[in-house]
Amino acid sequence: MADKFIRVNIGSKKITLEERKDLELYGGRGLIDKILNDEVDPNCDAMGPGNKLIICVGLLNGTAAPASGRISVGCKSPLTGGVKEANVGGTAGAAFARLGLKAIIVENAPAGDAWYILKVTKDGAELVPGNKYAGLGTYAAAAKLMEEYGSKISVMTIGPAGERGYKNSTVQVTDPSGHTARAAGRGGVGAVMGSKRIKAIVLDTEGTKLEAAYVDKEKFMEANRKFIEGIKGHPISGGGYPAMGTAAGVLGVNALGALPTKNFSDGRFDKAENISGETLAKNAKERGGRTGHACQTGCIIRCSNVYHGPDGKYLTSGLEYETIGLVGSNCLISNLDTVAAIDRMCDDFGLDTMETGATIGVVMESGKIAWGDDEAAIKLVQEIGEGTEFGTVLGNGTLATGQYLGVKRIPVAKGQGFAAYDPRSLKGTGVTYATAPQGADHTCGNSLGTVGEIDPYNKAGQVELSTNLQVVFCMMDCTGMCLFNSFCTVDEQYLMAVVKMFEGKFGGEWTVDRLMGLAVEAIALEKKFNESAGVPKVDVPEFIRTEVVPSSGAVFDLTDEELSQAIPF
Numbered sequence: 001m002a003d004k005f006i007r008v009n010i011g012s013k014k015i016t017l018e019e020r021k022d023l024e025l026y027g028g029r030g031l032i033d034k035i036l037n038d039e040v041d042p043n044c045d046a047m048g049p050g051n052k053l054i055i056c057v058g059l060l061n062g063t064a065a066p067a068s069g070r071i072s073v074g075c076k077s078p079l080t081g082g083v084k085e086a087n088v089g090g091t092a093g094a095a096f097a098r099l100g101l102k103a104i105i106v107e108n109a110p111a112g113d114a115w116y117i118l119k120v121t122k123d124g125a126e127l128v129p130g131n132k133y134a135g136l137g138t139y140a141a142a143a144k145l146m147e148e149y150g151s152k153i154s155v156m157t158i159g160p161a162g163e164r165g166y167k168n169s170t171v172q173v174t175d176p177s178g179h180t181a182r183a184a185g186r187g188g189v190g191a192v193m194g195s196k197r198i199k200a201i202v203l204d205t206e207g208t209k210l211e212a213a214y215v216d217k218e219k220f221m222e223a224n225r226k227f228i229e230g231i232k233g234h235p236i237s238g239g240g241y242p243a244m245g246t247a248a249g250v251l252g253v254n255a256l257g258a259l260p261t262k263n264f265s266d267g268r269f270d271k272a273e274n275i276s277g278e279t280l281a282k283n284a285k286e287r288g289g290r291t292g293h294a295c296q297t298g299c300i301i302r303c304s305n306v307y308h309g310p311d312g313k314y315l316t317s318g319l320e321y322e323t324i325g326l327v328g329s330n331c332l333i334s335n336l337d338t339v340a341a342i343d344r345m346c347d348d349f350g351l352d353t354m355e356t357g358a359t360i361g362v363v364m365e366s367g368k369i370a371w372g373d374d375e376a377a378i379k380l381v382q383e384i385g386e387g388t389e390f391g392t393v394l395g396n397g398t399l400a401t402g403q404y405l406g407v408k409r410i411p412v413a414k415g416q417g418f419a420a421y422d423p424r425s426l427k428g429t430g431v432t433y434a435t436a437p438q439g440a441d442h443t444c445g446n447s448l449g450t451v452g453e454i455d456p457y458n459k460a461g462q463v464e465l466s467t468n469l470q471v472v473f474c475m476m477d478c479t480g481m482c483l484f485n486s487f488c489t490v491d492e493q494y495l496m497a498v499v500k501m502f503e504g505k506f507g508g509e510w511t512v513d514r515l516m517g518l519a520v521e522a523i524a525l526e527k528k529f530n531e532s533a534g535v536p537k538v539d540v541p542e543f544i545r546t547e548v549v550p551s552s553g554a555v556f557d558l559t560d561e562e563l564s565q566a567i568p569f
């Protein structure tokens with residue numbers, strides 16, 4: 001039942017249902033990698049009929065596993081030219097579970113320029129006219145769709161950025177409050193949805209009930225209880241994140257010297273306190289927002305937040321460390337309200353906050369606007385939303401903007417903007433930026449949690465560390481569970497709990513190797529796709545190799561030969 005695939009040929013408008021038992025053990029990122037390799041020519045035009053938009057859930061979706069309803073959005077990336085999977089929380093994963101759905105694949109290209117809404121109910125899927133939603137921001141689009149189809153629907157929608165085909169464009173998903181504050185953010189997945197002329201997907205679960213299948217439910221539940229004990233007992237997933245969200249990391253990363261500052265020219269920001277998790281939590285307490293918010297049902301960590309502006313009214317939700325690091329310190333913006341305002345604009349226009357922050361950083365580096373100029377930064381994002389000539393350059397991301405402005409220091413790998421960790425002061429994450437098939441992406445293997453054991457400024461052991469992290473993180477992306485569940489799995493008893501959950505869910509004998517094998521296969525498929533697409537295996541911008549970052553005194557000193565030893569499968 002939960003192996004149902006909906007295939008939409010947007011050219012012929014034919015919709016077919018498929019049962020894919022053969023793909024039972026592929027989920028999330030791994031399923032996207034499999035379909036891309038089986039069905040998409042790596043050399044196709046990312047915005048053309050040969051590319052496919054794949055939306056799917058992970059292997060544990062619909063089960064009692066905590067936060068297991070993340071949804072993956074994948075395609076050939078218009079930003080990197082290679083494989084892309086961006087996953088997101090919100091309400092869509094749970095709706096997929098209730099609808100018995102594992103994946104939606106949209107293929108081919110539409111004949112005309114009409115927009116569509118793909119509506120999915122218990123009775124099937126249909127394309128309905130969507131022109132009246134075109135041009136709307138994601139918040140307004142979701143609100144209008146809820147007026148038409150009921151307030152309980154889940155919405156996945158693109159904003160004006162995706163409609164215009166910007167390489168920096170997201171698919172936004174409604175959270176439990178109906179806000180489109182959750183983003184499948186990276187790699188321009190929104191542009192591919194826009195190229196198929198689908199403005200939104202409406203998931204209507206009316207008349208459904210959740211029926212998760214387990215081979216051995218008791219075994220699953222027992223292991224799940226153990227896993228929950230591990231998540232709750234870990235100092236980050238059970239303490240820092242529920243209290244302050246991922247922004248809890250701002251001061252620690254700043255102390256480490258890895259907080260991106262002034263377009264990655266330093267790793268320490270003297271006003272970090274102003275944009276810290278502590279400030280976020282204080283503002284939430286005083287203004288009526290909140291921390292400890294869950295972006296999806298079944299989450300026990302609740303790292304999200306609801307952020308109110310100085311007027312005490314809702315401004316945004318899910319204001320994350322990455323946004324703060326890239327829109328804030330990276331641009332010398334020290335006002336958390338400005339960062340929150342840009343976060344909201346990005347969610348509404350359907351832009352990745354991280355790519356947008358890195359893009360603003362290179363504009364500031366060019367001298368076109370001043371460092372730390374809040375108003376000018378907001379105006380830039382407004383230009384993207386309005387689609388002005390310069391806004392179109394900005395909307396195509398950090399690399400396109402840097403090249404247009406003649407900036408030499410462009411913080412990207414494989415065409416995608418760095419995440420909010422300086423790769424010289426956190427070299428394991430730097431190895432991941434340089435080698436992950438997805439491009440510069442901390443969610444492919446972030447070494448922040450290992451700084452107590454491995455010197456983050458020294459290159460020794462970083463290739464092996466990144467490789468191990470890339471496998472574990474990819475495994476989590478295959479399960480559909482939130483990555484933040486994984487902190488406790490460094491303790492073997494909790495990793496074994498996940499192994500036992502797989503035995504309870506799928507039957508048969510599972511081991512750590514078999515579980516990690518899902519990720520190894522997925523990464524190997526990604527490498528294969530990228531190689532055929534001509535995406536380099538290793539990519540490092542020159543400036544991080546030649547410029548010392550003052551906060552740690554380090555350069556990125558791993559050679560291409562050393563980096564090419566990472567993820568050797």
Ligand code: SF4
Pocket residue numbers: 067089293294295296299300301302303304482483484
């Ligand atoms: S831990 Fe945070 S990102 Fe993960 S599911 Fe919970 S609220 Fe969402």
